[in-house]
Amino acid sequence: MTCGFSVSQGAGCDCGRSGRAAPEAAKMGSEGIGKNSTLICVPLMADSVDQMLVDMNKAKSRGADLVEVRLDSLKRFNPSQDVETLVKRCRLPTLFTYRPNWEGGLYDGDENSRLDVLRLAMELGADYIDVELQVIHEFNSFIMQGKKPAKCKLIVSSHNYQNTPSVEDLGKLVARIQAAGADIVKIATTALDIADVARVFQITVHSQVPIIAMVMGERGLMSRILCPKFGGYLTFGSLESGTVSAPGQPTIEDLVNLYNFRQIGPDTKVFGIIGKPVSHSKAPMLYNEAFKQVGFNGVYLHLLVDDVANFLQTYSSTDFAGFSCTIPHKEAALKCCDEVDPIAKSIGAVNCIIRNSSDGKLFACNTDYVGAITAIEDALRGSHHVNGSTVSPLAGKLFVVIGAGGAGKALAYGAKEKGARVVIANCTYDRAKELADTVGGDALSLADLNSFHPENGMILANTTSIRMQPKVDETPVSKEALRSYSLVFDAVYIPQNY
Numbered sequence: 001m002t003c004g005f006s007v008s009q010g011a012g013c014d015c016g017r018s019g020r021a022a023p024e025a026a027k028m029g030s031e032g033i034g035k036n037s038t039l040i041c042v043p044l045m046a047d048s049v050d051q052m053l054v055d056m057n058k059a060k061s062r063g064a065d066l067v068e069v070r071l072d073s074l075k076r077f078n079p080s081q082d083v084e085t086l087v088k089r090c091r092l093p094t095l096f097t098y099r100p101n102w103e104g105g106l107y108d109g110d111e112n113s114r115l116d117v118l119r120l121a122m123e124l125g126a127d128y129i130d131v132e133l134q135v136i137h138e139f140n141s142f143i144m145q146g147k148k149p150a151k152c153k154l155i156v157s158s159h160n161y162q163n164t165p166s167v168e169d170l171g172k173l174v175a176r177i178q179a180a181g182a183d184i185v186k187i188a189t190t191a192l193d194i195a196d197v198a199r200v201f202q203i204t205v206h207s208q209v210p211i212i213a214m215v216m217g218e219r220g221l222m223s224r225i226l227c228p229k230f231g232g233y234l235t236f237g238s239l240e241s242g243t244v245s246a247p248g249q250p251t252i253e254d255l256v257n258l259y260n261f262r263q264i265g266p267d268t269k270v271f272g273i274i275g276k277p278v279s280h281s282k283a284p285m286l287y288n289e290a291f292k293q294v295g296f297n298g299v300y301l302h303l304l305v306d307d308v309a310n311f312l313q314t315y316s317s318t319d320f321a322g323f324s325c326t327i328p329h330k331e332a333a334l335k336c337c338d339e340v341d342p343i344a345k346s347i348g349a350v351n352c353i354i355r356n357s358s359d360g361k362l363f364a365c366n367t368d369y370v371g372a373i374t375a376i377e378d379a380l381r382g383s384h385h386v387n388g389s390t391v392s393p394l395a396g397k398l399f400v401v402i403g404a405g406g407a408g409k410a411l412a413y414g415a416k417e418k419g420a421r422v423v424i425a426n427c428t429y430d431r432a433k434e435l436a437d438t439v440g441g442d443a444l445s446l447a448d449l450n451s452f453h454p455e456n457g458m459i460l461a462n463t464t465s466i467r468m469q470p471k472v473d474e475t476p477v478s479k480e481a482l483r484s485y486s487l488v489f490d491a492v493y494i495p496q497n498y
């Protein structure tokens with residue numbers, strides 16, 4: 001399935017959705033005036049009412065539009081007193097959720113008491129309450145006995161912790177939730193692959209009712225950041241990293257400051273770094289800040305991708321405008337592009353993919369080797385650098401590359417181009433040999449590298465995944481052997497795409 005959304009299908013479409021976002025709530029809470037009306041909701045997971053009151057203020061100061069009071073996280077809870085305190089003392093609009101065990105929450109008590117607490121929250125002035133689809137009929141009969149205040153919006157939610165169903169099944173689910181009397185539909189599914197998110201975007205774009213649609217897990221991160229592009233009602237942002245109410249939630253700080261969430265709209269171009277693992281990459285910090293500085297309408301994301309071909313096929317619209325590519329996809333990505341720069345072809349790996357904005361075709365190139373080799377040359381020249389010198393300080397040097405993957409190929413190619421004598425050492429010797437034969441160098445097994453010391457002044461470039469999280473203290477060669485080198489370069493520590 002492809003995600004060929006065009007701009008006119010995006011959040012800006014005139015699809016007649018009443019209250020696609022909540023202007024009244026945004027007015028009450030939002031500090032940041034942005035391009036979109038999608039709200040940021042901070043879930044409060046404290047175990048005491050006092051701490052929740054403190055966290056409410058923190059959420060407001062960090063730019064939240066509303067808070068979700070997760071009553072099921074409270075250890076001591078006196079409903080008649082505490083709900084009133086939480087409603088009355090909150091300076092932001094409130095969403096009350098009392099999630100039971102059977103829907104992934106912490107409450108394991110009596111169902112009638114739980115629904116009674118939600119009704120109480122509604123009557124005491126909550127702006128939203130969340131009721132699970134499974135019990136909405138019971139809850140509706142509760143309401144029939146009393147009155148539903150017009151101010152309070154009913155979110156009817158469904159959580160799927162196993163997978164993300166087909167578009168057809170998701171459509172039926174949304175229709176059921178809508179028919180149950182929801183003011184706002186909430187669906188949360190689980191991403192087994194990043195391509196799953198496309199189905200949820202499709203549902204969001206076409207929803208006739210306000211919708212909160214999230215895909216949980218790191219592979220679903222995109223759903224949480226791009227929801228303003230597709231017209232989502234709100235997204236969740238945690239107060240602190242690690243204190244999340246669902247897997248894959250970013251912090252409110254990252255939403256607002258790193259991803260410029262307030263500025264994301266239907267015509268925002270999407271970029272990102274494709275990798276696995278990828279969360280360590282600093283590339284989003286670099287690009288999003290650059291976009292902000294020059295006023296470019298784009299957002300750059302971490303994209304945890306398992307199958308690069310499937311990813312590129314799924315997100316094929318011109319709105320998905322370009323990607324950086326890292327471990328382990330640099331070689332596979334080359335085969336997925338319509339046109340590849342000749343140097344990248346010789347290297348056999350790409351790290352930069354650009355989509356043509358008119359025909360959607362993908363062009364790929366390799367900037368790794370320029371960035372890495374320039375950094376090494378600069379370091380070798382140091383303070384003795386004489387402007388205008390055309391001879392590379394790498395010329396004639398013995399240049400040892402550890403690793404024969406995408407980055408290894410780029411470094412080996414670049415060093416050879418600069419006149420260095422290249423030696424490749426790799427865990428899998430055959431790959432080292434293949435690369436050495438391609439660039440015109442020698443191959444070594446990783447085991448032989450420790451005793452390899454034919455001369456002084458050698459240069460070492462580590463392009464293996466060793467030293468990436470969590471192996472930050474490991475080295476691919478012994479510390480003793482490192483002394484033989486005049487310069488050691490580590491690809492792990494340079495931001496992706498240099």
Ligand SMILES: NC(=O)c1ccc[n+]([C@@H]2O[C@H](COP(=O)([O-])OP(=O)(O)OC[C@H]3O[C@@H](n4cnc5c(N)ncnc54)[C@H](OP(=O)(O)O)[C@@H]3O)[C@@H](O)[C@H]2O)c1
Nearest residue numbers: 327328403404405406407427428464465491494495496497
């Ligand atoms: N800063 C940047 O812009 C930049 C750019 C490119 C890459 N990098 C970094 O460079 C590293 C490699 O990326 P890549 O795209 O080249 O990945 P890749 O294509 O998957 O290659 C990984 C390399 O690491 C080796 N390796 C994996 N586990 C190992 C272990 N336990 N011991 C020894 N060697 C091991 C592999 O050896 P086998 O062939 O034997 O499997 C292979 O040579 C990553 O840390 C990446 O973040 C940074």
